[in-house]
Amino acid sequence: MSAKFIVGYDGSEASRRALDFAVGRVKLQGGTIVLVHVLEWSPYSFLSASELEERHKRRREEMERAETALVMPVLEKVRAEGVDVESKIRYGHIAETICKIAEEMGAVQIVIGRNGHTRLGSRIFGSVAGHLAQAAPVPCTIVP
Amino acid sequence: MTRNGIPAACAALAAFVAMLVSAVPAQAQSIDETVNQIFANATGWFVNFIFASIPGTSIAWIVLWLVVAASVFTIYFGFIQFRVIGHSLALVSGKYSDPDDAGEVSHFQALATALSGTVGLGNIAGVAVAVSIGGAGATFWMILAGLLGMASKFTECTLGVKYRNEYPDGRVSGGPMYYLTKGFAERGLPGGKFLAVMFSIFCVLGALGGGNMFQANQAHQQLAGVFGDYPGWITGVIFAGIVFAVIVGGIKSIARVTEKVVPFMGILYVGAALVIILMNLDMVGTAFGQIIDGAFTGNGIVGGMVGALIQGFRRAAFSNEAGVGSAAIAHSAVRTKEPITEGFVSLLEPFIDTVVICTMTALVIIITGQLVTDPATGLYVINEAGQVTTATGATGVGLTSAAFESTFSWFPYVLVVAVVLFAFSTMLSWSYYGLKAWTFMFGEGQAQELTFKVIFCIFIVIGAAASLGPVIDFSDAAIFAMAVVNIAGLYFLMPIVKRELDSYLRRLASGEIKRFK
Numbered sequence: 001m002s003a004k005f006i007v008g009y010d011g012s013e014a015s016r017r018a019l020d021f022a023v024g025r026v027k028l029q030g031g032t033i034v035l036v037h038v039l040e041w042s043p044y045s046f047l048s049a050s051e052l053e054e055r056h057k058r059r060r061e062e063m064e065r066a067e068t069a070l071v072m073p074v075l076e077k078v079r080a081e082g083v084d085v086e087s088k089i090r091y092g093h094i095a096e097t098i099c100k101i102a103e104e105m106g107a108v109q110i111v112i113g114r115n116g117h118t119r120l121g122s123r124i125f126g127s128v129a130g131h132l133a134q135a136a137p138v139p140c141t142i143v144p
Numbered sequence: 145m146t147r148n149g150i151p152a153a154c155a156a157l158a159a160f161v162a163m164l165v166s167a168v169p170a171q172a173q174s175i176d177e178t179v180n181q182i183f184a185n186a187t188g189w190f191v192n193f194i195f196a197s198i199p200g201t202s203i204a205w206i207v208l209w210l211v212v213a214a215s216v217f218t219i220y221f222g223f224i225q226f227r228v229i230g231h232s233l234a235l236v237s238g239k240y241s242d243p244d245d246a247g248e249v250s251h252f253q254a255l256a257t258a259l260s261g262t263v264g265l266g267n268i269a270g271v272a273v274a275v276s277i278g279g280a281g282a283t284f285w286m287i288l289a290g291l292l293g294m295a296s297k298f299t300e301c302t303l304g305v306k307y308r309n310e311y312p313d314g315r316v317s318g319g320p321m322y323y324l325t326k327g328f329a330e331r332g333l334p335g336g337k338f339l340a341v342m343f344s345i346f347c348v349l350g351a352l353g354g355g356n357m358f359q360a361n362q363a364h365q366q367l368a369g370v371f372g373d374y375p376g377w378i379t380g381v382i383f384a385g386i387v388f389a390v391i392v393g394g395i396k397s398i399a400r401v402t403e404k405v406v407p408f409m410g411i412l413y414v415g416a417a418l419v420i421i422l423m424n425l426d427m428v429g430t431a432f433g434q435i436i437d438g439a440f441t442g443n444g445i446v447g448g449m450v451g452a453l454i455q456g457f458r459r460a461a462f463s464n465e466a467g468v469g470s471a472a473i474a475h476s477a478v479r480t481k482e483p484i485t486e487g488f489v490s491l492l493e494p495f496i497d498t499v500v501i502c503t504m505t506a507l508v509i510i511i512t513g514q515l516v517t518d519p520a521t522g523l524y525v526i527n528e529a530g531q532v533t534t535a536t537g538a539t540g541v542g543l544t545s546a547a548f549e550s551t552f553s554w555f556p557y558v559l560v561v562a563v564v565l566f567a568f569s570t571m572l573s574w575s576y577y578g579l580k581a582w583t584f585m586f587g588e589g590q591a592q593e594l595t596f597k598v599i600f601c602i603f604i605v606i607g608a609a610a611s612l613g614p615v616i617d618f619s620d621a622a623i624f625a626m627a628v629v630n631i632a633g634l635y636f637l638m639p640i641v642k643r644e645l646d647s648y649l650r651r652l653a654s655g656e657i658k659r660f661k
């Protein structure tokens with residue numbers, strides 16, 4: 001079994017840098033990349049009755065959009081570079097979900113980008129990088 | 145089904161608008177009076193029928209209908225509401241939810257949405273109406289009705305999930321109209337379709353009544369209390385405009401703001417009530433004494449014990465909607481393989497709504513001494529209208545407001561915001577329930593939906609303009625009419641729920657049903 005690198009990917013500039021970094025590592029030392037895209041979701045949020053009715057449909061649409069627009073093009077690009085890569089699209093709290101996948105798959109490392117929030121911004125909204133640095137079950141590389 | 149309803153509805157609508165327009169040149173106040181008169185005349189017979197007494201007694205048959213049903217379900221399911229509360233809470237907190245289902249409707253979300261449709265004016269204004277007519281004793285019957293109602297809610301919401309429609313595009317739609325049709329067909333019973341259509345008719349009326357006019361009416365009373373008296377139709381037109389923007393214009397931001405603020409207002413309201421109760425902790429015993437004493441004697445109210453009982457049950461049913469069938473519509477969208485789990489979750493609803501929140505309102509009104517008693521006899525002082533005289537002369541929301549004001553002088557302003565927001569969120573919920581019933585009868589489609597939504601908005605104006613008496617009577621009557629049909633169906637379908645319950649509890653005990661957290 002080859003070493004697995006979890007890359008948190010949301011399509012942003014920062015997550016692209018993280019992916020590039022991970023691809024570089026894998027080329028050097030071997031292994032595979034697991035591209036993880038998490039759709040922010042809380043089971044305790046409030047929805048209106050008509051949103052409840054359409055939730056299942058919306059979820060399917062969101063998953064499809066994430067798959068075709070966001071993840072597939074990147075997978076192809078990485079594969080073209082001769083690197084093994086698979087993807088996971090999940091709903092949930094971003095940092096917690098990444099940690100859980102890392103545990104499930106026995107990953108050796110988590111690689112994520114950092115958006116460079118202001119101090120106030122991350123105070124209020126929390127930051128995925130900060131959370132992962134605190135809670136990641138495996139070594140975590142935060143790419144600036 | 146038929147499409148004939150649409151032109152008919154449009155014609156009725158046009159006639160009504162013409163009537164309103166012709167009345168405009170007259171004085172503003174007389175528009176309110178005209179609306180009130182026409183409305184009272186048009187709905188009187190329906191109200192009289194629903195609230196008719198059993199011959200030879202003063203007990204309204206409808207109240208007995210609800211009490212008997214809730215008791216039957218309670219006994220049939222072996223006091224289910226007291227047995228599974230722990231498991232209900234575990235389900236709501238997501239301990240049994242499959243992580244792979246993240247992103248789907250959770251138990252919590254279904255419960256929260258259903259609650260936002262029921263927690264509202266029933267808890268603030270309805271309780272005030274109950275104690276000002278039925279005295280403190282009405283509270284006892286209200287709590288009992290809440291506890292029994294948990295079994296009714298359990299039954300209807302389980303069926304709501306079990307017999308929902310899942311469309312190929314992924315939408316989910318459920319409620320009494322579907323379980324009456326499919327459940328009856330499954331058991332080989334006739335009349336399911338008939339009951340479903342009857343239910344849908346009453347659900348549309350209930351949506352226009354308690355889910356709309358009563359809300360608009362009480363919101364206007366609150367606003368008029370702050371800004372001074374002004375014609376109700378002005379509030380109505382503004383409200384109708386905003387609701388129209390949301391349900392027809394699809395402006396999500398308004399709904400989104402409401403759904404964020406409403407839970408916060410709910411917590412603020414309960415918090416303030418708790419503070420008042422804690423500040424007067426020494427009087428809580430006395431208050432419960434009055435509640436229990438009044439429950440069996442009436443303490444001088446018109447109708448005595450029976451009067452207190454009727455008010456308690458009536459307002460409880462109006463507040464928590466157990467047995468009415470509306471909640472089954474909201475709960476049915478949950479993602480679960482076990483319909484019974486949503487039944488377990490839904491039974492928390494009457495508990496939170498009635499046993500907790502309504503009781504708090506009642507305690508605050510009683511503790512702050514809003515109900516005037518004769519010091520010599522200890523009985524309530526009854527006014528000409530046959531109601532308990534209140535310290536400030538206020539009724540409805542005004543009474544609750546006065547009770548909170550006696551401790552927090554600024555609270556009426558909070559209450560105005562709360563009432564307006566609760567009214568708004570309840571209207572949005574019921575516009576959805578009504579719409580589901582409407583499309584069940586007239587078929588799915590843009591034109592059908594638009595017709596209902598426009599009618600809904602017009603009734604907001606009527607509700608705000610009419611006076612409380614006819615509005616509350618019609619609202620109650622329409623909602624109880626839903627319960628007549630729904631409960632009649634539930635009696636035939638309850639063996640199905642029983643089978644689901646037994647099977648689930650067996651698998652839960654054997655460990656076949658797994659916890660994920």
